[in-house]
Amino acid sequence: xxxxxxxxxxxxxxxxxxxxxxxxxxxxxxxxxxxxxxxxxxxxxxxxxxxxxxxxxxxxxxxxxxxxxxxxxxxxxxxxxxxxxxxxxxxxxxxxxxxxxxxxxxxxxxxxxxxxxxxxxxxxxxxxxxxxxxxxxxxxxxxxxxxxxxxxxxxxxxxxxxxxxxxxxxxxxxxxxxxxxxxxxxxxxxxxxxxxxxxxxxxxxxxxxxxxxxxxxxxxxxxxxxxxxxxxxxxxxxxxxxxxxxxxxxxxxxxxxxxxxxxxxxxxxxxxxxxxxxxxxxxxxxxxxxxxxxxxxxxxxxxxxxxxxxxxxxxxxxxxxxxxxxxxxxxxxxxxxxxxxxxxxxxxxxxxxxxxxxxxxxxxxxxxxxx
Amino acid sequence: xxxxxxxxxxxxxxxxxxxxxxxxxxxxxxxxxxxxxxxxxxxxxxxxxxxxxxxxxxxxxxxxxxxxxxxxxxxxxxxxxxxxxxxxxxxxxxxxxxxxxxxxxxxxxxxxxxxxxxxxxxxxxxxxxxxxxxxxxxxxxxxxxxxxxxxxxxxxxxxxxxxxxxxxxxxxxxxxxxxxxxxxxxxxxxxxxxxxxxxxxxxxxxxxxxxxxxxxxxxxxxxxxxxxxxxxxxxxxxxxxxxxxxxxxxxxxxxxxxxxxxxxxxxxxxxxxxxxxxxxxxxxxxxxxxxxxxxxxxxxxxxxxxxxxxxxxxxxxxxxxxxxxxxxxxxxxxxxxxxxxxxxxxxxxxxxxxxxxxxxxxxxxxxxxxxxxxxxxxxxxxxxxxxxxxxxxxxxxxxxxx
Numbered sequence: 001x002x003x004x005x006x007x008x009x010x011x012x013x014x015x016x017x018x019x020x021x022x023x024x025x026x027x028x029x030x031x032x033x034x035x036x037x038x039x040x041x042x043x044x045x046x047x048x049x050x051x052x053x054x055x056x057x058x059x060x061x062x063x064x065x066x067x068x069x070x071x072x073x074x075x076x077x078x079x080x081x082x083x084x085x086x087x088x089x090x091x092x093x094x095x096x097x098x099x100x101x102x103x104x105x106x107x108x109x110x111x112x113x114x115x116x117x118x119x120x121x122x123x124x125x126x127x128x129x130x131x132x133x134x135x136x137x138x139x140x141x142x143x144x145x146x147x148x149x150x151x152x153x154x155x156x157x158x159x160x161x162x163x164x165x166x167x168x169x170x171x172x173x174x175x176x177x178x179x180x181x182x183x184x185x186x187x188x189x190x191x192x193x194x195x196x197x198x199x200x201x202x203x204x205x206x207x208x209x210x211x212x213x214x215x216x217x218x219x220x221x222x223x224x225x226x227x228x229x230x231x232x233x234x235x236x237x238x239x240x241x242x243x244x245x246x247x248x249x250x251x252x253x254x255x256x257x258x259x260x261x262x263x264x265x266x267x268x269x270x271x272x273x274x275x276x277x278x279x280x281x282x283x284x285x286x287x288x289x290x291x292x293x294x295x296x297x298x299x300x301x302x303x304x305x306x307x308x309x310x311x312x313x314x315x316x317x318x319x320x321x322x323x324x325x326x327x328x329x330x331x332x333x334x335x336x337x338x339x340x341x342x343x344x345x346x347x348x349x350x351x352x353x354x355x356x357x358x359x360x361x362x363x364x365x366x367x368x369x370x371x
Numbered sequence: 372x373x374x375x376x377x378x379x380x381x382x383x384x385x386x387x388x389x390x391x392x393x394x395x396x397x398x399x400x401x402x403x404x405x406x407x408x409x410x411x412x413x414x415x416x417x418x419x420x421x422x423x424x425x426x427x428x429x430x431x432x433x434x435x436x437x438x439x440x441x442x443x444x445x446x447x448x449x450x451x452x453x454x455x456x457x458x459x460x461x462x463x464x465x466x467x468x469x470x471x472x473x474x475x476x477x478x479x480x481x482x483x484x485x486x487x488x489x490x491x492x493x494x495x496x497x498x499x500x501x502x503x504x505x506x507x508x509x510x511x512x513x514x515x516x517x518x519x520x521x522x523x524x525x526x527x528x529x530x531x532x533x534x535x536x537x538x539x540x541x542x543x544x545x546x547x548x549x550x551x552x553x554x555x556x557x558x559x560x561x562x563x564x565x566x567x568x569x570x571x572x573x574x575x576x577x578x579x580x581x582x583x584x585x586x587x588x589x590x591x592x593x594x595x596x597x598x599x600x601x602x603x604x605x606x607x608x609x610x611x612x613x614x615x616x617x618x619x620x621x622x623x624x625x626x627x628x629x630x631x632x633x634x635x636x637x638x639x640x641x642x643x644x645x646x647x648x649x650x651x652x653x654x655x656x657x658x659x660x661x662x663x664x665x666x667x668x669x670x671x672x673x674x675x676x677x678x679x680x681x682x683x684x685x686x687x688x689x690x691x692x693x694x695x696x697x698x699x700x701x702x703x704x705x706x707x708x709x710x711x712x713x714x715x716x717x718x719x720x721x722x723x724x725x726x727x728x729x730x731x732x733x734x735x736x737x738x739x740x741x742x743x744x745x746x747x748x749x750x751x752x753x754x755x756x757x758x759x760x761x762x763x764x765x766x767x768x769x770x771x772x773x
Contacts, residue, residue, distance in 0.1 A: 035647035036663070074437070258666075261646060270644040275438070277639050279631035280398030280662040280676075281648065282623075289656050295647035296399070296663050297632065308647075 006137060007117035007198060008047040008055035009108070011101060012040060012066055014124040014192065015161045018243050021364045022344070026065040029057070029125035031242070032327045032345070034255055035295035035310050038069050039242065041076075041273045042130070043123045048076050049269040050133035052121065054083035056111050058104045060090055069274055076272045086111060101216040105205045112202050120201050124192030128251055129239035130264050130271065133195075136233050140195050143172065146228035147200075147221075150193040150235055154186050159244040164190035164217050166232055174230040177222045191235060200228075238263040249342060249362050252308045252325045255293050278311050286317060302334070316351075323359070341365065372470055372477070373406055375490035376423030376463055381611045384741030384759040385711060390422065392490030393429045394615070395694045395712070397622055397631060398662040398675050401432060402609060404640045405495070406488045407439045407448070412636050413498035416446040417480055420490075421469045423453060423462060438641045451476060465580030471569040477562065485565060487558040487582065493618050494555075494606040495629065495636050501600050502559055511564040511595040512587070514538065515557040515602050527553030528583050530599045538597040543583050552599065555606055558582065564595065605629035612757075616709055616737045619675045619692045623658050643678040643695070653684045669699065677712075686716075691723070700748070707754060708738040716740070717748035724754040 012029030022031045029040030040057070047055055055078060059066060073085030088108045105112070112120065119140070121133055131150070140148040149166065156163055166188045167176035196204075204220050213219035224230075238260050240251035254260050265271060278297025283289070288303045297312040302319035309315070310327045316334035323340045330347040332338060338349070340357030344367040349355070353371050357363035365371065379391030386394065392403035403420070410418050418441060422429055429450070436448035451473050453462050463469035470477075470487065477485060484505065486498055496515070505513040516530050529548045531540040542548065568586050572578050578585045591597060605628050609615040621627040631638055645664025650656055655670040664678040669686035679696040682688060688705045697714040699705060705716060708723035716722060723738035736755030740746065744763050752758055 255646075256649070258649075261649065265646040267645075271646070272644055275642045277438075277637050277642070279638075280660045282632075283656050283659045283661070284625070285658055287657050289650040290654060291652045292650050293647045294650060294661070299632070304650075310647075 004051050004053070005117050006050075006052050006119045006121050006133065006195070007112075007115045008043075008052045009120055009122045010040060010043050010047075010055065010057045010125055011104065011123070011192075012057055012063065012125050013060040014101070015126050015243065018126075018159065018161050019245055019248055021245065021366065022248065022342075023062070025062060025367060027059060027061075027063050027125075028242075030063075030065040030069050031248070032310060033128065033242075033248075034252060035293050035308050036276075037271060037273045038066075039128065040066065040069070040125045041271055042128050043125055044076050044078075045269075045271045046129075046131050046133060047121065048078065048272065050137075052133065053078065053080065054086070054115060054117065056086040056088050056108060058088045058108060060100070060104065063087075063089060071274065075274050100214060102205060102208050102214045102220055105201070105216075106209050109202065109205070112198060115198065117198060119195055120198045121195050122193065122201075126242045127191050127193070127239055128242065128264070129191075129235065129237060130266055130269055131193075131235055131237065131239075132269070136193075136195055139172075139231070139233050143231045144229060145195075145231040146197065147224075147230045148195040148233050149174065149221075149230065150191050150195075150233045151188050152191055152235055152239060153188045156183055156187065156189055157241055157243055157247060159247070160189075160241060161243055162217070164221070166190065168232045172231050172233075174225060174232050177217070177225055179217045179222065188232065188234070191239060191241070195233075245342070245362065245364065246360060249325060249340075253306070253323075255308065256291050256306065276311055284317075302332070310345075323362075325362075344369075347371070372473070372485060373403070373410075373418060373420045373488045373490055374466055374469060375403060375420050375429060376426075376469060377489075377491065378424045379491065379610060382615065383612065383757045384739055385612075385615075385709070386425070387741060387759060388425055388428070389742075390425050390429050390490075391610070393432060394609075395677055396493065396609070396615075397619060398660045398677055399642065400631075400638060400640045402493065403429070403432070403490050404439075404638050405493055406490060407433075407441070408636075408638045408640075409494075409496050409498060410488075411439050411441060411639065413496075415486065415498060416441065416443060417482075418448045419451045419473060419476055420448060421451050421463065421473065423469075426450070426452060432641060434641075439639045446480075449476065465585075466582045467569060467572050467578075467586045468580035470565075471573050471580070474566060474569065482562050485560050485562045487560065489556040491610050492556065492606060492608055493629070494602075495604065495633075495638070496557070496602060496606075497636075498557075498559075501557070501602075504600050505559045505561075505598070508536070508598045509596065510559075510598040511561050512590055512597045513559040513600050514587075514597065515555040516552045516599045517555050517602050517606050519551050519553045521548070521551045524548035524551045524553060528556075530554055532599045536598050536601075538591065538599050541583070541587050541591060552601075554583070555602060556608075558587075559600075564590075612709065612737050612739055616692065616707075620673065620690070622660055622675065623673055645678050648676075651684075654682075683718075690725070694742075707735075708740065708752075710740045711742040711744075713743050714740050715745045717746050717750060719748055720746045720750045720752070722746065722752040723756075729754060 012027040016023040072079040078085040281298040284301035293308045295311040301317045302315045305322045307324040312329040314331045318335040328345045332349045333351045337354040340362045343365045349371045375392040379386040435442040441448035529542040607618040648665035651668040654667045659674045661676045662678040666681040668684040669682040673690045677695040683701045685702040686699045691708045694712045699716045700718045703716045704721045706723045729735040739757045741759035
């Protein structure tokens with residue numbers, strides 16, 4: 001177990017403003033994805049698969065659905081006597097500063113201090129990928145780094161929220177960090193994940209708080225680049241940052257590609273999620289499905305094309321669902337037409353309705369709506 | 372007490388390495404999920420599973436009982452294999468002997484009633500109603516019964532009852548059945564009574580230690596109060612290849628009253644950790660049940676696909692059951708077949724046939740491919756055939772010599 005000496009820390013609320021509709025009643029981490037997952041399943045499973053068995057989940061607000069999803073952590077094998085899953089909600093009375101990640105960390109001081117692991121892996125929950133943190137740790141140790149930031153090289157994704165762009169030397173050492181710069185062409189940008197020595201993290205957070213500096217990227221990272229050995233680890237596999245409604249839609253659609261599925265759902269590094277005990281999906285007479293991802297519990301009597309259907313979705317006879325993401329337990333009654341629609345949980349679309357969006361602007365239907 | 376030790380020899384290659392209750396069913400379940408889920412849904416939180424034949428898969432599957440919520444502190448599910456004692460150790464000699472050997476287990480919980488179940492039936496039943504019936508009738512034993520077609524009655528244990536529902540005769544597989552009310556193999560006993568009869572049965576050297584053959588007739592003879600509890604709904608014995616196949620196909624028939632999607636009577640199981648299944652552009656899927664983790668590029672009709680199955684482009688699967696992690700390659704045709712776990716059906720191979728295409732109906736039957744078989748490309752597996760890994764090697768060897 002390579003990651004045994006690493007403590008996991010997941011921020012479940014970051015960048016929620018970017019997918020406002022989906023996060024109205026939930027955290028970023030509990031945004032449903034890919035037919036049966038929530039976004040937090042990816043960092044959690046990645047950590048567990050890398051041998052990390054103590055994970056703290058930092059929450060800020062709206063975390064009811066997240067707690068409901070995580071439960072005791074059993075689904076990720078994190079329901080343990082020693083170590084396991086820890087929920088870290090905020091303390092009352094702290095002032096709210098713009099980017100409060102430093103604040104969250106200072107709230108989690110006790111958790112950090114009481115842990116015995118040498119390193120801490122910090123990650124956001126808005127990135128869908130299957131990454132082996134064991135490799136990151138190996139590089140971190142090899143380069144004798146103080147901080148290793150995980151990044152990707154390429155064009156910045158559209159509408160990405162306050163990206164951190166790194167200037168990296170040939171030895172992989174980070175020379176400079178810019179927050180939200182104007183970029184042209186390819187660059188090296190952060191994926192919201194980093195590995196750091198636990199004691200160093202505690203010290204840097206204390207330092208920031210004592211100076212009333214609360215911006216994680218600028219105050220904790222940027223300010224300290226000259227003082228510490230900061231290295232970058234480039235992740236080359238499939239990754240998609242959910243930084244807008246369109247990105248969310250595209251990330252779902254990317255799952256139709258066999259290569260993406262093979263990388264993301266590698267059977268040797270499975271993505272775990274909460275079990276729901278649905279029956280297998282049932283296809284009726286006259287069902288016609290092509291290029292779609294369908295979860296358990298669906299009952300399909302109509303036509304489905306290029307869509308992702310979550311658990312328990314029903315598609316009636318004569319209905320055409322095309323280029324859609326339909327979330328848990330939504331029902332599309334007979335003779336309706338849906339194109340480029342994101343339907344949240346428990347939506348009911350009655351007989352004969354017609355909803356048309358566009359690729360760059362999918363129609364979003366809020367949780368529990370009746371159309 | 373769930374009797375799960377039977378070999379299920381009529382299921383042939385399917386039960387070679389697997390006890391019958393562990394056989395996959397309905398896309399993601401195993402047969403034992405049905406009695407276990409029925410217990411939990413009926414409020415029975417203390418279940419003993421008696422195992423004997425090939426228990427490895429079953430033991431691993433049941434584990435702590437967590438998927439059925441049977442991992443509580445003071446109750447829960449216990450796997451009970453036969454064990455060595457200071458005097459007279461033995462295998463389970465019969466159904467009654469299996470319970471007899473576990474009297475110490477039952478006594479730990481001081482029950483008033485014991486329900487004896489078997490692990491080879493597909494049904495949803497509220498046992499709490501049956502137990503209430505048992506109490507109301509002040510019975511010593513209550514046997515669940517179901518109406519079967521008269522022509523099939525000969526295959527079952529038939530209960531002949533008086534007007535008040537009490538049983539006066541128990542006919543095990545009668546040649547000329549007097550009624551079509553068959554025993555479902557579900558018994559509720561008043562524990563103090565059962566214990567007495569089990570001990571008496573054990574003391575009788577001539578007894579075959581079976582509930583149907585020995586214990587119930589003995590109770591009847593002694594004039595104990597035995598009642599039949601009528602059950603209405605779907606119930607199927609899946610002890611044969613034919614009935615296992617039919618029972619899976621029943622899930623695809625909207626007119627059959629067995630709904631696994633029912634919110635208030637869920638069937639729980641150990642879920643595979645796999646992404647949702649993918650249906651490709653080239654695929655045609657109708658009248659089927661598909662579990663997560665499958666990839667379908669071919670044509671599927673009236674088929675139950677388990678998790679992790681892949682169907683290549685051009686492959687056709689009809690009226691069949693494909694168990695977990697099996698791969699059907701390009702242009703293979705599978706019809707009226709049960710293909711077990713981890714098999715590969717090679718390119719252009721054909722397994723089974725439609726009854727319409729066979730002249731001599733006697734030769735037709737569901738073809739069965741045992742677990743781990745690799746059917747070579749272009750090979751033909753006739754209907755009614757039963758292939759396991761050893762026999763397949765023999766056959767391939769013979770063809771090579773030719």
